[in-house]
Amino acid sequence: MKAFVNANIYDFKNFQKDCYIIFDKNIEEIGPIKEFNGADEVYDCKNSIVMPGLINCHTHIYSTFSRGMNIPFSPKNFKDILDQLWWKLDGKLNREDVYLSGLVYGMDSIKSGVTTLIDHHASGLCIKGSLNELKKSICDDLGLRGIFCFESSDRFNIDDCIEENIDFCSNKSDKYCGVFGMHASMSLSDKTLEKISNIIGNLPIHIHVAESTDDVYDCLDKYNKPIVKRLDDFKLLNENSILSHCVHINEDEARIIEKRKCYVALNPTSNMNNAVGLSDYDILRRNNIKCMIGNDGLGANITRDYLNLTFAMKNRLKSPTKFSLDDLKEIINNGYEYVSKMLNIKLGRIEEGYCADMIVVPYSPPTPMNSENAIGHVFFGIFDNFHPKHVFAAGKPLMMNYILTFDENEVYNKSILESEKVWGRIKN
Known part of the structure; x- marks a missing residue:
């Protein structure tokens, strides 16, 4: 002992x-x-x-190799940020990149006191088997806990995305489990949503929702309905689903989220970095929606998002008292509650058992x-x-x-060499 x-x-x-x-x-x-x-x-x-x-309740481990990457970048909106940066990166990641990204991000997380990661993954050159690579690096080799999914998108072979999510969700332990990953409404057709709906059963989903107005207007223009309503119409909002961001949802959508017993993952630092706005915590609180805190892959220090969420919500709600430290505590504890349920463990208290x-x-x-x-x-x-x-x-x-307690220098040296290969594939 x-x-x-x-x-x-x-x-x-x-x-x-x-x-x-x-x-x-x-x-x-x-x-x-x-x-x-x-x-x-x-x-x-x-x-x-x-x-x-600590728990990072929404991140993108694959973002590891973006640090220092020099490619043409002059976005005018959020869709440009995806097109010019993130989709160029994730589309060129192979199996080795997934594993090394996991090691590097996991080590950075440990240094930041994070012992559990809820990851939203994408790797265009390695779809099948990618989540096991993440599980191997994060859980098996580093000893962290993780909840993983592959962000299904019409950018990729959708059948491979579905198969990868379903296969990974078939196994779980007290260290890891899977949910069904989806990128966002704007990258998923009705045909794809129907295909997913017909196969996932009661699996929770993990998806970006209304992160930017681009996503909102895309859904309204194409389908004449808000994003949450669209997902609900396809019966995708299973209990314990994670809807990340929810910056631009309305009151009706909030009521659906609460009714379906979904969680919302707030990512204030990323939202400010991308200039997409900030979630309205008044709507979320008024509808008794359980919120958690993630960082959307922007670094590994989740306490920065604890700080930024508190300061940003005071500013967003135009009051120094509308978001308190008790609100922050509740949101942090929701993360422990969520992971405890998903992994069937007791997490988040310094108590016996x-x-x-x-x-x-x-x-x-x-x-x-x-x-x-x-x-x-x-x-x-x-x-x-x-x-x-x-x-x-x-x-x-x-x-x-x-x-x-393991050799980080060897990992970082391999990561430098591998990231250069990734950058080369992107530029070519």
């Missing part, structure tokens, strides 16, 4: 001071430090906060810290300069004293 000692604990619900935590794969025992009787491995967490490993996915973050509060103000300390004092010292997943150390 392992143990954290002299630990202050905060799990977005409870705050406890000067505790010990005994754990293996799961948390076995918690108590005041004065009652600690020893363990096989002991880690001193003095002047630190022990928190649950929960998975030992934990991070240790140095923090010496300059003012009193207690259960009433802990979230304020974490938000303004920790997230603002977020550097976990130790990261554990399922009780196994993934990073100790800021150093990963």
Whole structure:
């Protein structure tokens, strides 16, 4: 058994001071430090906060090789961003690229305290078997948890996309599972939606919805209905589906999302970067829609999106009080709830019986810290300069004293060579 000692604990619900935590794969025992009787491995967490490993609830691991890529880029709208950057990149990724992207992005995530990734994948040169490559890199080799899908699109061989999603969803464990991936309404014809609807049964979907007005107007012009209504008409909005962004949905669409018990993944930093607008949290909250937080593949540090969501919503809703730290806590906890349901585990609390996915973050509060103000300390004092010292997943150390427990230099060297090949294929 392992143990954290002299630990202050905060799990977005409870705050406890000067505790010990005994754990293996799961948390076995918690108590005041004065009652600690020893363990096989002991880690001193003095002047630190022990928190649950964080979750990135919508990302694109394949974006890894975009960093530093130099191609002509002068978008006038969101569709141009897809055409000129992302669709050029994902269309040229092969099996090796998928695996290496997973390793690099996974390592960056560990350094950012993220222990679970919900990924929305695409790789035009490797559709079949691509999700297993991601599972191998993220879950098998790095020890993270993941929920994966392939973003079916009429840009690709749609039958291969469907087969890949269905095949991967047929297996699951407490470390990984699949959902049915779809890119967006504007890249999926009625024929394709009908084909998907006829095969997925009750599988949840993961899809971009109304990220930009391009997607909205495309659906209105072609099908004379809003996006969410179109998806619902094809009976695709199964329970636990993830609708990412939802920047431009209306009240009627929100009511459908709530009725179908879907989740919305908010991605504020990406939305601002792409200048597509920001989700209206008032509509989402008013309709009791459960929201989660992702970053849309923009880096690996999800705490940046915790910060940006809070600041952006205050600005979006034109009030310093319409989005509170309690709202943020609820959204973070929705992510733990979602992954716990999908993987059939208990995640997101530092309590007995929960998975030992934990991070240790140095923090010496300059003012009193207690259960009433802990979230304020974490938000303004920790997230603002977020550097976990130790990261554990399922009780196994993934990073100790800021150093990963596997050779990252070899991975980065391979990644440099492979990314040059990808860039060459794009330019040719």
